């Protein structure tokens with residue numbers, strides 16, 4: 001007979017089948033609700049507010065009740081998979097990816113070191129995503145996102161430019177990074193964390209299409225070298241967060257090759273579009289980069305977190321990050337992932353991308369990206385049809401289309417557009433974030449969701465004009 005003390009602890013008050021059935025119903029409801037736009041963003045009601053004030057529960061309560069409360073909390077949270085979520089660079093919570101997360105959590109593999117087939121799946125997913133974008137990666141790893149991928153790649157670049165810096169620090173030597181004025185903040189953060197210092201991030205001029213100028217980059221590198229400053233890396237942004245500009249990678253690769261400088265491509269948002277017919281040409285030269293950042297939780301539609309860092313030579317990451325510890329011996333050096341990543345405990349993020357490629361195939365994923373590109377062009381055309389709307393950039397390179405409402409008779413357009421962004425969020429039927437382009441406050445929609453339809457894009461234009469006109473009265 002089994003005694004009470006032999007039973008596993010932490011058992012729920014409902015059967016596994018009951019909790020799974022409830023969880024499945026919650027997910028199915030959510031997926032149904034993501035199929036179409038909803039009329040408003042609901043508020044956090046009194047009952048949930050009271051729950052949020054509760055003290056630490058010392059004793060457990062109904063698991064089904066707790067799941068129900070979690071579902072209600074999520075329903076009043078900002079869910080990026082909704083088709084009219086145009087803020088930031090969102091994600092879509094691709095359904096097969098959600099299942100991948102569930103399975104990965106269930107088996108709770110740790111990819112710090114070799115973990116059986118899961119390690120091979122991670123390798124395969126790295127090979128597949130590299131092929132998808134056209135980058136000859138010798139190695140790579142899944143990360144928590146673009147920020148960590150950029151820090152990881154730039155750690156390798158620092159060791160490449162300043163051998164031994166990981167041990168001695170950079171000392172009196174200054175090492176510089178070169179990027180466009182529109183590069184993501186994580187480049188500055190990398191400089192801060194890697195001991196280079198943010199003062200040595202050269203934020204360089206852009207051309208008329210907001211792309212980093214290779215000639216200006218070459219001049220900055222040469223001037224630094226002449227002054228005894230060590231160039232660590234050029235960061236080409238392949239899809240800037242603010243406007244979606246893609247820096248000229250081939251031209252920057254020439255500059256880097258001539259000078260022996262590391263080229264990192266931050267494609268966290270945009271590089272997935274390298275796979276497409278209509279935008280692929282923007283990424284010419286990608287195959288010449290030393291390292292690439294890609295966020296599968298952005299334009300490969302997967303749930304967060306699913307970042308990827310890719311390198312041409314595994315030894316570059318290894319040289320920057322590998323180490324020997326008694327508690328984690330090198331039993332399988334080829335899969336000792338703590339040697340090439342910043343993390344120890346590493347969830348099985350690769351599974352969801354592997355499943356997405358298996359279940360949908362590269363063609364369907366590419367077509368979904370292409371559809372978003374078309375919707376960004378549609379949005380730009382729609383803006384051109386109305387005198388009271390002003391696009392702040394030319395034809396979109398990718399899928400960010402900054403614009404503002406410019407009704408006649410409004411003197412302070414910045415204040416008007418800031419109020420409009422707030423009014424749109426209060427309305428809640430579309431979700432959009434404000435931004436500032438060339439000093440002008442604007443709305444900055446970004447289309448990276450496979451659920452978004454052309455009608456959703458038109459609805460954004462209509463609602464902006466309707467609320468904007470009302471505010472301008």
Ligand SMILES: Cc1ncc(COP(=O)(O)O)c(C=O)c1O
Pocket residue numbers: 089144145146147148184186237239240241266267268269295307
């Ligand atoms: C170009 C670029 N790089 C890096 C990042 C940071 O990625 P994450 O938020 O996954 O850390 C972003 C995020 O939007 C981005 O657009």
